[in-house]
Amino acid sequence: MSSTIAALSTPNGESAIALVRLTGGECRRLAEEIFKKGPPIPRKSTRADYLALEGETLDDCLFTFFKAPASYTGEDMLEIALHGNPFIIQCVLEDLFKRGCLAAEPGEFTRRAFLNDKMDLSQAEGVALLISARSQRSLNAARKQLAGALGERVRRFCDSLMDISALVEAYIDFPDEDLPPEDKSEISVAADKLAAEIQSLIDSSKYTPLIHQGLNIVIAGAPNAGKSSLMNELLGQNRAIVSPHAGTTRDFINEKIIIDGCAANLTDTAGLRNSAEDIEAAGIAKALEKISACDICLLTIDVSDEPPELPKEIYSLITPQNTVVALNKCDAPSANADKYKEIYKKFICVEISCMDHRGINLLRAAISQLIKSNSILPSADDILVSTRHAQSLSKAKECLLAATDKTIKNVPSELVASDLREALNALGEITGKTDNEQILDRVFSKFCIGK
Numbered sequence: 044m045s046s047t048i049a050a051l052s053t054p055n056g057e058s059a060i061a062l063v064r065l066t067g068g069e070c071r072r073l074a075e076e077i078f079k080k081g082p083p084i085p086r087k088s089t090r091a092d093y094l095a096l097e098g099e100t101l102d103d104c105l106f107t108f109f110k111a112p113a114s115y116t117g118e119d120m121l122e123i124a125l126h127g128n129p130f131i132i133q134c135v136l137e138d139l140f141k142r143g144c145l146a147a148e149p150g151e152f153t154r155r156a157f158l159n160d161k162m163d164l165s166q167a168e169g170v171a172l173l174i175s176a177r178s179q180r181s182l183n184a185a186r187k188q189l190a191g192a193l194g195e196r197v198r199r200f201c202d203s204l205m206d207i208s209a210l211v212e213a214y215i216d217f218p219d220e221d222l223p224p225e226d227k228s229e230i231s232v233a234a235d236k237l238a239a240e241i242q243s244l245i246d247s248s249k250y251t252p253l254i255h256q257g258l259n260i261v262i263a264g265a266p267n268a269g270k271s272s273l274m275n276e277l278l279g280q281n282r283a284i285v286s287p288h289a290g291t292t293r294d295f296i297n298e299k300i301i302i303d304g305c306a307a308n309l310t311d312t313a314g315l316r317n318s319a320e321d322i323e324a325a326g327i328a329k330a331l332e333k334i335s336a337c338d339i340c341l342l343t344i345d346v347s348d349e350p351p352e353l354p355k356e357i358y359s360l361i362t363p364q365n366t367v368v369a370l371n372k373c374d375a376p377s378a379n380a381d382k383y384k385e386i387y388k389k390f391i392c393v394e395i396s397c398m399d400h401r402g403i404n405l406l407r408a409a410i411s412q413l414i415k416s417n418s419i420l421p422s423a424d425d426i427l428v429s430t431r432h433a434q435s436l437s438k439a440k441e442c443l444l445a446a447t448d449k450t451i452k453n454v455p456s457e458l459v460a461s462d463l464r465e466a467l468n469a470l471g472e473i474t475g476k477t478d479n480e481q482i483l484d485r486v487f488s489k490f491c492i493g494k
């Protein structure tokens with residue numbers, strides 16, 4: 044029987060309620076001894092005093108017992124809802140440790156759920172994603188992974204691999220030289236097809252950081268174009284300092300916004316111009332660096348003024364695929380947006396006025412359009428894979444391609460079969476059909492304690 048572990052599952056600090064969670068074979072006995080309410084009824088919340096080993100009452104709480112295997116971990120579990128006082132929590136945990144419970148490691152509850160076949164490894168990773176998701180798209184992707192979509196796709200790859208292995212095994216009993224290589228074409232065709240399907244899933248890994256950590260959107264343009272004003276408009280609050288003096292923004296201001304249900308990191312940068320000196324020049328160099336690394340650039344132009352002289356480097360960084368041109372100060376009497384629409388005719392241009400708060404929703408819509416038409420984000424129902432998954436998928440793909448190569452060269456079938464077994468092992472790392480403890484440690488170390 045595994046040890047019984049305990050941990051605080053809610054954040055540390057003062058709160059309305061704190062939840063202490065236990066899993067393991069001792070939960071039933073502990074519930075009876077601590078609460079003295081007789082055998083606990085599964086899934087029924089019961090109000091009781093928490094009685095410490097020494098006999099004193101630690102808190103008036105609510106406990107719920109879950110009977111194995113119908114619990115999160117698949118073991119007996121006990122949840123104790125306490126008053127959210129860090130001192131009470133400490134006393135309760137110390138009492139539980141005195142009674143023989145061990146302190147849970149990060150992610151140990153979920154690790155046990157995985158080991159008890161409550162979920163595969165990709166679903167366990169989905170739990171961590173669900174907790175950290177901060178946008179609708181990120182949440183949807185996490186839910187999908189938790190529901191087993193990635194595991195299901197990988198299992199289908201495994202089925203195809205086993206079909207290919209069966210074809211190869213059929214050859215093992217025959218001396219290879221007796222069979223013409225064409226006969227084996229079925230194997231190489233199927234292996235190539237599967238390798239291509241695996242590759243398309245690997246390709247989705249480039250989107251994963253965008254969905255979970257957010258797109259990087261940079262506001263760029265000449266000094267005084269209204270970049271800081273635009274930042275404030277998009278945030279809906281006065282965050283950046285707006286001033287008529289050029290060169291006010293020298294540092295980068297970073298804030299989160301939501302665009303198309305996806306988190307975005309919006310950055311206001313120093314104004315771009317030639318012939319700047321010292322600190323300003325350093326700010327401009329950094330701004331260019333930010334633009335070169337961004338997913339979307341909002342090039343802000345003051346249409347009431349003459350075209351600015353921007354450093355020439357910017358023109359190799361902005362393209363109609365990654366840039367929306369915000370034609371600002373359309374309210375000004377001298378505004379001439381048409382002139383700039385002609386200059387930037389290949390780009391999506393939006394007329395705005397930060398002063399009159401006009402055109403900001405159109406600008407948001409233009410950003411969404413850019414995201415969609417240039418596939419900056421994946422479609423909403425794509426399965427996303429992490430770097431860890433992509434590594435295993437790549438390993439599987441390489442083994443498959445090696446198998447194809449050997450088949451074409453009529454190398455003995457035993458060696459082809461061995462490549463296919465390796466491919467299967469690599470796929471197994473994703474769902475956890477592997478005895479590699481290091482992989483499990485890596486996955487669960489990223490969890491918080493109590494999950």
Ligand SMILES: Nc1nc2c(ncn2[C@@H]2O[C@H](COP(=O)(O)OP(=O)(O)O)[C@@H](O)[C@H]2O)c(=O)[nH]1
Binds near residue numbers: 269287290371373397
């Ligand atoms: N008329 C007008 N003035 C604006 C508009 N947006 C910003 N400004 C003014 O332009 C100046 C520079 O704005 P700021 O946002 O600091 O520009 P930045 O240097 O690009 O960050 C300030 O005096 C703003 O009040 C606008 O839409 N219309």
Ligand SMILES: [Mg+2]
Binds near residue numbers: 270284
């Ligand atoms: Mg500024």
